[in-house]
Amino acid sequence: MERTKKMATIRDVASEAGVSVATVSRVLNGKGYVHEDTLKKVQQAIKKLNYSPNEVARSLFKRKSKLVGLLLPDITNPFFPELARGVEDELQKQGFRLLFGNSDENPEKEQAYIDTFLQNQVVGMISATQTSGLHKGEPHVIPTVLLDRTHGGNYTVYADGREGGRIAARELISRGSHNITLLKGPGNISPVQDRFLGAVEVLAGANVDFHVIQMASLTYEEAEQRAKELFSHYPGTDGILASNDMTAAAVLHEALRIGKSIPDEVQIIGFDDIPMSRLLFPALSTIRQPVYEMGKQAAQLLLKLIKKEQVTEQNIQLPVTFVERNTTRKVKRDG
Amino acid sequence: MERTKKMATIRDVASEAGVSVATVSRVLNGKGYVHEDTLKKVQQAIKKLNYSPNEVARSLFKRKSKLVGLLLPDITNPFFPELARGVEDELQKQGFRLLFGNSDENPEKEQAYIDTFLQNQVVGMISATQTSGLHKGEPHVIPTVLLDRTHGGNYTVYADGREGGRIAARELISRGSHNITLLKGPGNISPVQDRFLGAVEVLAGANVDFHVIQMASLTYEEAEQRAKELFSHYPGTDGILASNDMTAAAVLHEALRIGKSIPDEVQIIGFDDIPMSRLLFPALSTIRQPVYEMGKQAAQLLLKLIKKEQVTEQNIQLPVTFVERNTTRKVKRDG
DNA sequence: TTGAAAGCGTTACCAT
DNA sequence: ATGGTAACGCTTTCAA
Numbered sequence: 243m244e245r246t247k248k249m250a251t252i253r254d255v256a257s258e259a260g261v262s263v264a265t266v267s268r269v270l271n272g273k274g275y276v277h278e279d280t281l282k283k284v285q286q287a288i289k290k291l292n293y294s295p296n297e298v299a300r301s302l303f304k305r306k307s308k309l310v311g312l313l314l315p316d317i318t319n320p321f322f323p324e325l326a327r328g329v330e331d332e333l334q335k336q337g338f339r340l341l342f343g344n345s346d347e348n349p350e351k352e353q354a355y356i357d358t359f360l361q362n363q364v365v366g367m368i369s370a371t372q373t374s375g376l377h378k379g380e381p382h383v384i385p386t387v388l389l390d391r392t393h394g395g396n397y398t399v400y401a402d403g404r405e406g407g408r409i410a411a412r413e414l415i416s417r418g419s420h421n422i423t424l425l426k427g428p429g430n431i432s433p434v435q436d437r438f439l440g441a442v443e444v445l446a447g448a449n450v451d452f453h454v455i456q457m458a459s460l461t462y463e464e465a466e467q468r469a470k471e472l473f474s475h476y477p478g479t480d481g482i483l484a485s486n487d488m489t490a491a492a493v494l495h496e497a498l499r500i501g502k503s504i505p506d507e508v509q510i511i512g513f514d515d516i517p518m519s520r521l522l523f524p525a526l527s528t529i530r531q532p533v534y535e536m537g538k539q540a541a542q543l544l545l546k547l548i549k550k551e552q553v554t555e556q557n558i559q560l561p562v563t564f565v566e567r568n569t570t571r572k573v574k575r576d577g
Numbered sequence: 578m579e580r581t582k583k584m585a586t587i588r589d590v591a592s593e594a595g596v597s598v599a600t601v602s603r604v605l606n607g608k609g610y611v612h613e614d615t616l617k618k619v620q621q622a623i624k625k626l627n628y629s630p631n632e633v634a635r636s637l638f639k640r641k642s643k644l645v646g647l648l649l650p651d652i653t654n655p656f657f658p659e660l661a662r663g664v665e666d667e668l669q670k671q672g673f674r675l676l677f678g679n680s681d682e683n684p685e686k687e688q689a690y691i692d693t694f695l696q697n698q699v700v701g702m703i704s705a706t707q708t709s710g711l712h713k714g715e716p717h718v719i720p721t722v723l724l725d726r727t728h729g730g731n732y733t734v735y736a737d738g739r740e741g742g743r744i745a746a747r748e749l750i751s752r753g754s755h756n757i758t759l760l761k762g763p764g765n766i767s768p769v770q771d772r773f774l775g776a777v778e779v780l781a782g783a784n785v786d787f788h789v790i791q792m793a794s795l796t797y798e799e800a801e802q803r804a805k806e807l808f809s810h811y812p813g814t815d816g817i818l819a820s821n822d823m824t825a826a827a828v829l830h831e832a833l834r835i836g837k838s839i840p841d842e843v844q845i846i847g848f849d850d851i852p853m854s855r856l857l858f859p860a861l862s863t864i865r866q867p868v869y870e871m872g873k874q875a876a877q878l879l880l881k882l883i884k885k886e887q888v889t890e891q892n893i894q895l896p897v898t899f900v901e902r903n904t905t906r907k908v909k910r911d912g
Numbered sequence: 913t914t915g916a917a918a919g920c921g922t923t924a925c926c927a928t
Numbered sequence: 929a930t931g932g933t934a935a936c937g938c939t940t941t942c943a944a
Contacts, residue, residue, distance in 0.1 A: 252923095253921080263922080263923090263932095264925095265931075268930085276930080277929055296696060296698070296920090297693070298633055299921030299936090300923080302920090302937065303923050303935075305936065309697070317661055320655065327651075327652060330677075340676070341675070344662065351669075355674075361629055361633075363631070363633045495856060495860075499858075521827070521857065522856065523829070523830055587938060587939095596914075597916075599917095599939085602938070602939055602940080609913085609940090610913050610914085615914080633937080634937035634939090638937085638939050639939075
């Protein structure tokens with residue numbers, strides 16, 4: 243028998259229990275009066291038929307589902323899985339589910355996902371994409387929070403990249419680098435731009451040389467290429483600020499390959515603190531973003547918007563921290 | 578004006594175009610006769626109102642959505658993002674969207690996700706979880722394919738772990754290791770068990786010593802711990818077979834920390850070829866699973882099931898390959 | 913070629 | 929405390 247078993251409906255439950263669908267609906271939703279005995283009958287019927295309510299019908303009637311759309315550039319980029327978990331864990335607790343899509347920074351794909359999210363009556367959206375048709379054009383039809391790549395949305399959650407850049411630069415300097423090279427990421431990715439600006443701010447005011455290598459992307463492949471250029475163009479470099487851990491890893495790899503001693507000859511600081519960073523050898527010193535927490539906060543903010551609760555902070559900035567590992571030298575602290 | 582703009586419905590389009598909803602529906606779905614002029618009128622109305630059909634209402638009527646449920650143990654585990662992309666990319670092309678959940682190997686959570694997937698009328702499911710209530714108990718209500726952790730489902734896609742284990746063992750031996758330690762993963766994860774069995778098969782028939790260290794989990798934390806034990810209990814080890822790249826990375830890190838020369842003193846082979854592996858230093862030699870391809874094939878298989886097309890292979894096994902990097906010695910090949 | 917109406921599984925209003 | 933029923937937005941007979 244290959245038949246797909248038909249799901250029991252509220253009507254089946256009603257007739258099984260010998261009551262009306264309205265009554266079943268009431269017990270399902272725990273609202274309205276229902277006699278104790280009736281309650282029991284209904285519950286039994288539900289159990290007997292292994293009934294569970296059809297969310298689609300509910301969504302149709304209520305004109306909103308229990309679904310949230312999550313839009314990411316690419317889950318394959320190690321920065322995003324934790325973000326996604328932060329979002330999911332928080333939402334899941336409240337009974338919401340995730341409709342999920344990767345846009346690959348492709349505006350058409352992004353728009354296609356947004357459209358289908360909307361068509362599926364999601365109650366809200368969280369987006370970590372750059373281009374985000376979410377904020378341009380049509381007025382927000384549903385609550386939306388922008389995550390990480392925030393470019394001036396109404397509701398945003400992001401880490402303090404500017405300060406991160408400053409911290410990184412300071413750490414490098416205080417640990418003795420005088421000749422610093424910055425790997426600068428694409429200017430259109432706002433958090434990446436911020437960390438660069440922060441670093442330059444400090445570097446410009448300090449008594450050190452520095453150079454900038456501009457990258458067109460944040461792919462590992464490009465980073466490998468740039469790392470080679472770096473060591474040939476600026477052989478005197480004794481400190482490197484990478485725009486993220488991925489590129490830091492590529493630089494570290496190349497440095498080791500050509501026999502540089504890390505951190506003695508060259509110090510390296512990354513950005514993000516992706517899970518891999520501690521597994522590199524030497525383990526990568528980096529600026530940590532509280533990624534999971536960011537996802538979580540975005541979800542909490544969205545939840546408030548959905549429930550129309552008062553939100554005190556529309557733009558939530560989370561602090562970053564320096565994670566000292568082994569691509570930077572120890573600093574002597576007196577005290 | 579803070580109003581949430583109400584979406585146009587098929588009725589709005591109908592009255593705008595001066596036709597009936599039935600006609601609009603026909604043009605929407607491109608089925609049934611509709612006069613050229615009527616067609617144009619309707620299309621204009623659609624454009625004018627910026628109408629797009631409500632998927633929820635469609636799903637309700639058809640009793641199935643355009644949604645597919647994807648169940649993963651943990652997207653945060655670097656093995657899974659590529660799997661997910663393989664699945665998504667394939668499904669996305671055909672207009673299906675992903676409802677996504679992480680089970681954390683927790684049967685209750687898993688069941689909860691499955692339930693809501695079903696309540697949302699997904700057309701199919703893909704699951705990479707171990708416990709999968711998907712195959713036990715109730716008859717499959719909807720098409721389901723098991724991915725990676727396949728434990729005898731009806732429709733499965735997985736890599737040849739057994740052969741992978743054999744290959745790894747052979748490579749280690751042919752490159753001169755005589756004293757091999759195996760890091761064995763939890764026995765209840767089938768693909769992990771397979772690769773162990775494959776390795777033992779070869780090792781047992783070869784003229785080498787070998788030891789097994791049993792791990793209770795595949796977390797990096799435990800791997801770090803076990804790595805320490807490994808080098809203190811079996812200091813003579815000159816070859817290590819890890820149950821996945823994550824634990825290989827931990828072992829590599831520890832080996833380097835205590836001053837072992839890799840690969841001269843100790844060779845290491847991982848399993849999976851997660852993106853990080855090539856970034857380690859030395860880059861990790863490993864057994865590669867075609868993860869993206871696995872996801873893709875699972876999606877294709879599911880698509881066939883959904884469309885009730887003939888499926889020739891219910892269980893798709895994909896080959897693994899040895900990726901030679903720098904944690905193994907070069908082997909001299911004469912020819 | 914087009915339209916009226918039933919029905920998908922719920923919820924919520926209004927009676928009773 | 930309970931039931932009848934309209935409505936949510938769509939698709940699909942069936943008639944015209």
